[in-house]
Each structure stands twice: as C-alpha cells, then as structure tokens.
Amino acid sequence: SKLFSANQNHQKIFSPPPPPQQQQQDSNPHAAFDTLDLDGHFSYQNTAHAARDFGNRFFFRPAAVLHPSSVSDIAATVKHVYEMGPLSGLTVAARGHGHSLQGQSQADGGIVVNMESLTRRPSQGHLRGGGGGGRYVDVSGGELWIDVLKETLKHGLAPKSWTDYLHLTVGGTLSNGGISGQAFRHGPQINNVQQLEVVTGKGEVVTCSEKQNAELFFSVLGGLGQFGIITRARISLEPAPNMVRWIRVLYSDFSKFSTDQEHLISLDESFDYIEGFVIINRTGLLNNWRSSFHPKDPVQASQFVSDGKTLYCLEVAKYYNSHHDDAETIDMQIQGLLSKLHFITSTLFVSEVPYLGFLDRVHVAEMKLREQGLWEVPHPWLCLFIPGSKMDQFASQVFGSIVTDSSNGPILIYALNQSRWNNNIKRTSLVIPREDVIYHVSFLASAVPSSTGKDGLDYILARNQQILDYSSGAGIGLKQYLPHYTTQEDWKGHFGPKWEVFQKRKSTYDPLAILAPGHRIFKRQY
Ligand code: FAD
Structure with missing residues (x-):
C-alpha cells in the first residue's frame, strides 16, 4: 500500500x-x-x-x-x-x-x-585478454570495485584508474566520475570505460559505447544517474603490479608543494599515484583515518616537530612487480624523481606494501573506525575541483584562515592534468573547470553526533559554506565534485554551458x- x-x-x-x-x-x-x-x-x-x-x-x-x-x-x-x-x-x-x-x-x-543483488548474475566478471588496449573486464553495475580488483588480479590484470576507497559500486562511481591518485595519468574512471549496458528512463535496455549510441554513452558517464541505470560496464585493464613503494614527504610552503605536484603530473615517466593532503594544527602528522601508512622508520617520523605550522604532505607511489622488476632499478627511478623535489629533507617516509593492500587502504581504516562506532556518523563532506591558476589564492585564504585545524577529517589536495586524458572526457556529463591543470580538494569531515562544538555538524556545514562563499566572492571558478544543490538555478550554474545539453539528454x-x-x-x- x-x-x-x-x-x-x-x-x-x-x-x-x-x-x-x-x-x-x-x-x-x-x-x-x-x-x-x-x-x-x-x-x-x-x-x-x-x-x-x-x-x-x-x-x-x-x-x-x-x-x-x-x-x-x-x-x-x-x-x-x-x-x-x-x-x-x-x-x-x-x-x-x-x-x-x-x-x-x-x-x-x-x-x-x-x-x-544484480552481481549474482552468472555472466559477471567476463574477462578478455588480448594485447595492447584490448584487455577488459565486463562487470555488473552493482559490483564493488574491490571484487573487480580481486577477480582481475587472478589473471594478472587490474583496472587503471581508481577511487581511494574500493567498497563502492561500478555504477555508483561511473555516475560521478571516479578519481584518485592515478587520474593525473589515466583520467577518471569514466575515461577508462569501453562500453556500457544501460536501462533508460523508458525501460529500454541499450548497449552503448563511443561508436554505438554514443550520445547515451557519454550522457551516462558522470551523469549522476539521470539518464539510465548502468547494468554492465566494460572496464579497460592493464597488467597488474604486485608491490608498491608508498612515499610521503612534507612541505611547509604551499607553492613548493604545488609546484612539485604539477611537475610530477607533467612527466611521462613519473610515479604511478600522486595525491597529497593538508595538515593544519594537529599531531599524528603522517597518518589519518583514511589510511594505514606505516613508515619504515617510525622513530624518525615521530621525531618530526611541526611547531603547529600548516604542512602539506605529498603522497606518491611507485608500482612494481617483484617477480620481474629489479629492486635497484626501481629505487634509482624513485631517487631520480625525488631529487627534483623541494620537500623538507628530513621528512622522507617510505613504506612498502602489496598492491592489493595499497589500493584497499581506506578499508583498513574503515574497520578501525567501525570498531569505535565512528563510521556511521554524519559526513558533511565538501569535494571540489579548483582551476590550477587559482589554487594559490584558494589555498592561502582557505588553509590560512577559514580552516583552522584538520582534526575533523582529512583534507585531500592533488593536481590533475586534463591534457593527458582522453579528449572524450569533454563529451561526458562530468563538470570540471576548463583549465588543463586542476586541483581536487576534498574536505572529508566526520561530525560527532549531537555535538554543538567545532566537531559538530552545524559548525562543519557553516565552515563548508564559508569556503563556498569565499570562492564565489573571489571568482575562484570552482566546481563541486559529488555536487549537491537544492534549486534548479544552482544546478544550472553548476553545469554552466553544459546545462542545455544535460537538459536535452534528460x-x-x-x-x-x-x-x-x-x-x-x-x-x-x-
Ligand atoms: P550510490 O551512493 O549508491 O549512488 C550514487 C549515485 O549514482 C546515485 O545517484 C545513484 O542513484 C546512482 N547510481 C548508483 N548505481 C547506479 C547505476 N548502476 N547506474 C546508474 N546510476 C547509479 N569518489 C571518488 O571519485 N574518489 C574517491 O577517492 C572516493 N572516495 C570515497 C571514499 C569513501 C569512504 C566514500 C564514502 C565515498 C568516496 N567517493 C569517492 C565517493 C563515491 O564515488 C560516491 O559516493 C559514489 O556515489 C559512491 O558509490 P555507491 O556505489 O555507493 O553509489
């Protein structure tokens, strides 16, 4: 009834x-x-x-x-x-x-x-080999990325582009974009899809790709679920490594941090993963709830004194295959890349982890938070794309005065280079600033239920609004990722010149x- x-x-x-x-x-x-x-x-x-x-x-x-x-x-x-x-x-x-x-x-x-419940259908997890770019897996739209990874690893393969957390579904992240530290090179997850099967709002089942029903294909990618339900996705694969050198270095100067990030994402031979985060007024410098980074030299890490300064942590990773790659060569490549950077020299922290553990790192933290009852709390997150040309201005105001500490949750910050992506990204529904270099900045706060203090929901929401108000007043030209608006006027503003197409597709x-x-x-x- x-x-x-x-x-x-x-x-x-x-x-x-x-x-x-x-x-x-x-x-x-x-x-x-x-x-x-x-x-x-x-x-x-x-x-x-x-x-x-x-x-x-x-x-x-x-x-x-x-x-x-x-x-x-x-x-x-x-x-x-x-x-x-x-x-x-x-x-x-x-x-x-x-x-x-x-x-x-x-x-x-x-x-x-x-x-x-669709993941139980028998045809899921269909893998095709073949050389070059021909390798792919067909998965159900309801499949979790962690299960896609485990399945493809059995064949020595893996998707190229990820989210930081893998207990999300293929259809859910493809409806948004799907970004992580590999996107500077491979583009978001929506840039690594060869074909989709979609149920439209009329109940039709349509197979689409760049070549077949292309308009529907590009509508659905980053399309916030507005045009169809993704029931199957064909995801591009690459040979999988089995080990990862995971490195963190610290900066006290934002412009050195951002110059180094932009340098690294511009190289043809670079790290395989590049991210970063901001540490404002807090202890526990190297770790946060999202990861379980254990440096090889924990004593050195614990001795680093920040004097309450705002610090920027560059986080990079180099993948390798311990069966084929020579450890010395990998080290030399890493040394070569690090030698061009400008971090505080006493702050080089290295960890060595299996590839699966690296990609699934946030889940380890999830388990810890769940044990403490800290997972199912309100999450007033604010995720943004900032044009590269405005990043210094944004950082100096936001990290200099609006955000006074980062203990409510991690603040991610990393640069992406659209000119390295497949040009078709422009035809998708994803909305990003129109500059080659853009930054992803995410305020991933957890609120303490019913607190009225700085760790409470109202305080964090007001702070998020301050960031948006400042940016709008200063003409930063940001775009929300995982966008949330309450009026159609605001949605029109979000889509800007893409609104007309978005509406027509709808x-x-x-x-x-x-x-x-x-x-x-x-x-x-x-
Ligand atoms: P849901 O929340 O269930 O759905 C999301 C939207 O997509 C809804 O509108 C829904 O109707 C629609 N949808 C769901 N399935 C389909 C389908 N099959 N076809 C069409 N539409 C569909 N995102 C990143 O890009 N990078 C990250 O690193 C990242 N890290 C995260 C870490 C955590 C801990 C969390 C909670 C989220 C993170 N996200 C990240 C955001 C994540 O991509 C989105 O929250 C996404 O919506 C979650 O996917 P889901 O499978 O739970 O989808």
Whole structure:
C-alpha cells in the first residue's frame, strides 16, 4: 500500500486528484507490480536501509525496494513506471553501495533498485585478454570495485584508474566520475570505460559505447544517474603490479608543494599515484583515518616537530612487480624523481606494501573506525575541483584562515592534468573547470553526533559554506565534485554551458524524470 500512498502525497503537492482508473489501482496497490514477471523480487517491508547513506544526514523512505536478479527485472520495472504515465508520480533510484552523501541514491516514496543483488548474475566478471588496449573486464553495475580488483588480479590484470576507497559500486562511481591518485595519468574512471549496458528512463535496455549510441554513452558517464541505470560496464585493464613503494614527504610552503605536484603530473615517466593532503594544527602528522601508512622508520617520523605550522604532505607511489622488476632499478627511478623535489629533507617516509593492500587502504581504516562506532556518523563532506591558476589564492585564504585545524577529517589536495586524458572526457556529463591543470580538494569531515562544538555538524556545514562563499566572492571558478544543490538555478550554474545539453539528454532518455530523484535536479513530470 505504501507505493500508492506515496503517490497521493505527491499528487497533493503537484497535481490534481487522480482519475477514477488510478483510484481503482490505489485500492490494491501492489497489484501494479505483482503482474510483472520477475526473476528477483520486490520488498515492501524492510525498506529502512534504502533510506540511509554514508552522509547520514538525509533519510527518504522508498515505498519499495527491487532486488533484481536480471537486467530485465530492472527494465520491466522502469518500463512499467514509465507506462503507468505521469499520474503514478513514482520515481526510481539505483542504489549502489549507498555511499552517497546527501540522499542521491534514495527515492522518496518511490522504488529503490538494490544494484548489489544484480552481481549474482552468472555472466559477471567476463574477462578478455588480448594485447595492447584490448584487455577488459565486463562487470555488473552493482559490483564493488574491490571484487573487480580481486577477480582481475587472478589473471594478472587490474583496472587503471581508481577511487581511494574500493567498497563502492561500478555504477555508483561511473555516475560521478571516479578519481584518485592515478587520474593525473589515466583520467577518471569514466575515461577508462569501453562500453556500457544501460536501462533508460523508458525501460529500454541499450548497449552503448563511443561508436554505438554514443550520445547515451557519454550522457551516462558522470551523469549522476539521470539518464539510465548502468547494468554492465566494460572496464579497460592493464597488467597488474604486485608491490608498491608508498612515499610521503612534507612541505611547509604551499607553492613548493604545488609546484612539485604539477611537475610530477607533467612527466611521462613519473610515479604511478600522486595525491597529497593538508595538515593544519594537529599531531599524528603522517597518518589519518583514511589510511594505514606505516613508515619504515617510525622513530624518525615521530621525531618530526611541526611547531603547529600548516604542512602539506605529498603522497606518491611507485608500482612494481617483484617477480620481474629489479629492486635497484626501481629505487634509482624513485631517487631520480625525488631529487627534483623541494620537500623538507628530513621528512622522507617510505613504506612498502602489496598492491592489493595499497589500493584497499581506506578499508583498513574503515574497520578501525567501525570498531569505535565512528563510521556511521554524519559526513558533511565538501569535494571540489579548483582551476590550477587559482589554487594559490584558494589555498592561502582557505588553509590560512577559514580552516583552522584538520582534526575533523582529512583534507585531500592533488593536481590533475586534463591534457593527458582522453579528449572524450569533454563529451561526458562530468563538470570540471576548463583549465588543463586542476586541483581536487576534498574536505572529508566526520561530525560527532549531537555535538554543538567545532566537531559538530552545524559548525562543519557553516565552515563548508564559508569556503563556498569565499570562492564565489573571489571568482575562484570552482566546481563541486559529488555536487549537491537544492534549486534548479544552482544546478544550472553548476553545469554552466553544459546545462542545455544535460537538459536535452534528460528529455531524450528519461522524459518523465523518473530516475535518480535524490539529486533534485529535475522534477518528476506529472
Ligand atoms: P550510490 O551512493 O549508491 O549512488 C550514487 C549515485 O549514482 C546515485 O545517484 C545513484 O542513484 C546512482 N547510481 C548508483 N548505481 C547506479 C547505476 N548502476 N547506474 C546508474 N546510476 C547509479 N569518489 C571518488 O571519485 N574518489 C574517491 O577517492 C572516493 N572516495 C570515497 C571514499 C569513501 C569512504 C566514500 C564514502 C565515498 C568516496 N567517493 C569517492 C565517493 C563515491 O564515488 C560516491 O559516493 C559514489 O556515489 C559512491 O558509490 P555507491 O556505489 O555507493 O553509489
């Protein structure tokens, strides 16, 4: 009965009373979906889980959760909603691992599709070998990246571009972009996809790629789930290393730190991973909750005295294969790269870890935080792209006076070079500043529940707003990553010149605005 009581609520707000035919359906609401011939099933009871996400701030309860066992389950459901027409008012949200921050994978009174139940289909994990760029894996949109990695490693292969945390789904990160320390070279994850299978907002199952249904392909990549549900993705692979030299060095001068980052991302032969973070007014200099970095020389690390200064930590990694590569050659390459940098010389910290452990590093920290009950707290994150030309100005104001300490959570900062990416990134829905060099800056705060102090939600949200207000006043020209806005005007501002195309794509692929309502970009058409 929830399905249709939710509709009635919507109708009260947006539309006239339903016609007699609709009222008749209301008396037996489940009948509308019970007629579908599904491999999986709907659940109308245990829906609370689908009303939560990692952000822990937005809770919209769906009327039903679909646990699909096949792509046709998803297609039949969306098609049915589409064909019920405007008056049903129903929306459909794909839910990956629910690691959104502001309810983006929720559907208030609508249907949530639990994408993880699709991973059990037998055709998943299809690997193709072949030389050159021909290697790929076909995975379900609901697959976790950690499982993709474990599967491909069995064949000595791995995807090229990652997120820092791997317990996210393929469909979820491809709907956003997917960035980490490999993106300076390979581009975001959406730059490393060869083909997608998508269920559109009309319930059609469409295979798309650069060459086939290209407009849909590029719409969906970075498309915030607005144009279709990704049911399968073909991900490019490369030979996998098995070990990683993981290095951290410190700077007290931002311009030296950023000059070195930009130098490293410009080289053809560089590190394989380049990131960084800011340390303001705190102890525990080398570590943070996101990683488990254990330098080989912990005594030296503990002896470093920061005198309360703001420090910038450059974090780089060199991959190698211990069966094929000569350790001395790797060391020489690392030495060659480090010798051109300008960090504080006493602050070179090196760790040696297996490749899988390196990529899965945030999960280790997750387990620790979970034990302490510190994982399921509100996460008022603010993730940004800053044009390279404005980065010094942004850093001096934001790290100099707005953010007075970094103990609420890590603040990541790393440079990316778009000119090294596949030019097709411009055709995707991802919005980034229009400069070759851009910085990703993420304030990854955790709030202490019900605290009214500096570690509380209100304080952190106000600080985030201060950063946005300052940037807007100073003409920084930033773009939000994992964007969150509450009005369509703000969304238009976010997309800028891309808005018209975005809107046109929406009217083509999801004309009733059924999909991904949690972003609140388009209103369901009644
Ligand atoms: P969900 O939150 O479930 O969904 C996200 C959006 O995509 C929703 O709008 C949903 O409707 C839609 N969606 C989900 N599945 C599909 C599908 N199959 N087809 C179409 N649309 C779909 N991001 C980075 O880029 N780099 C990082 O390093 C990074 N680190 C993170 C670390 C942590 C601890 C967390 C919590 C998040 C991190 N993220 C990072 C952000 C992450 O990419 C997003 O939160 C993403 O939305 C999470 O994916 P999910 O699978 O949980 O998707």
